[in-house]
Amino acid sequence: MEAYIYDHVRTPRGKGRPDGALHEIPSVQLATQLLEALRDRNALDTALLDDVIIGMAQPVGEQGGVLARAAVLQAGYAQTVGGQQLHRFCASGLDAVNLISAQVHAGMIDAGIGGGVESMSRTVMGYDSGAWTSDPSVAFPNHYAPQGIGADMIATLDGFSRVDVDAFAVESQRRAAEAWAEGRFKGAIVPVRDVLGDIVLDHDEHMRPGTSLADLAKLKPAFEGFGKAGFEAVAKDRYPEIEELSYVHHGGNSSGIVDGAGLVMIGSKEFGAKAGLKPRARVRAYANIGSEPTIMLTAPTAVCQKALGKAGLTKDDVDLWELNEAFASVVMRFLNEMGVPNDKMNVNGGAIAMGHPLGATGAMLVGTVLDELERRDLNVGAISLCAANGLGTACIIERV
Secondary structure (H helix, E strand, O other): OOOOEEEEEEEEEEEEEOOOOOOOHHHHHHHHHHHHHHHOOOOHHHHOOEEEEEEOOOOHHHHHHOOHHHHHHHOOOOOOEEEEEEEOOEEEHHHHHHHHHHHHHHOOOOEEEEEEEEEEEOOOOOOOOOOOHHHHHOOOOOOOOOOOHHHHHHHHHOOOHHHHHHHHHHHHHHHHHHHHHHHHOOOOOEEEEEOOOOOOEEOOOOOOOOOOHHHHHHHHHHOHHHHHHHHHHHHHOOOOOOOOOOOOOOOOOOOEEEEEEEEEEEEEEHHHHOOOOOOOEEEEEEEEOOOOOOOOOOOOHHHHHHHHHOOOOOOHOOOEOOOOOOOOOHHHHHHHHHOHHHHHHHOOOOOOOOOOHHHHHHHHHHHHHHHHHHHOOOOEEEEEEHHHHHHHEEEEEEOO
16 A cells, blocks of 8 residues: 655744744644644544654653644544654654554555654753663663764764865755745745744744855864763774864754754545545655664665665665755765765755754655655655664655
């Protein structure tokens, strides 16, 4: 059975700090407003849906308690619609889309919604780190180091200079500004409203259009302190070929801390007929993989190769790629390893410019690549993210 994408929506991304525009909006409300938008813009009988899976990288506090089910009820969906909470670090939103697709493919459900939400201004990153970072019996033998150290390890091993990664960041900002100026996101964005119904945000708040190399050159490396505190020794112990770690990443060439949510509605052909909706794409394949956990951020190449193999495709069959810009070096390594041209990757900018609301980003990227495939009249898109502890997730979609 085929799994089709019928629609997708996302919030704008708000700065993930107390003065950010979305700080006053609880995570459940971000998800609720998107569920309402999917229902209303599709005149959807929600009783036709089986399940809603929402991922987040910090499923604690207000983001705990199976937020998906709370949002389903808050949005006024049929009470028969289930809810599930999913946690695969930064890949959570994409994995939620994949799990809904898998259930449709298997014929176990007719339709559902997958996606993610993350309020980084309200739920502190690292609250649920667990044994991987805090239990010495787990952290020490696995050579745990923070993600930023992994990003700088990639830059060191691959020979990416500070100018190289800064230039990548400048281009991300340029592409994002161009995409917004041309209205490429307008079909997906749902403005977020407060309790009075007033719009509090209708654009990605984190962007810094016009950022230059000179601007970024003024920023100090963000992770050198972690390295000198002992994690550089951990990195060298795991990768003895590193003589000196190059600290090239900072806030300007790393993903922005933001609040946001994204959802994708997926169903069978029969669901579309009942709902009176036309499919926009089909989900061809998806995959998860683990990679070396110290450097942590190198899984996208292998997981994309795995997903392409499942789809019976090669990299040359992919028209557009979306790889989360966790750090500049992550995408730069992928481009080199896969031999993907830069003009097919993150063509509308990425998380360096617009921000990375952790568990939500993967679902947002599915919508971004689908809209751009339609705009350019292309066919196949690939979406991937690296995730903490050496995890990686990918999805391949094709227009219909």
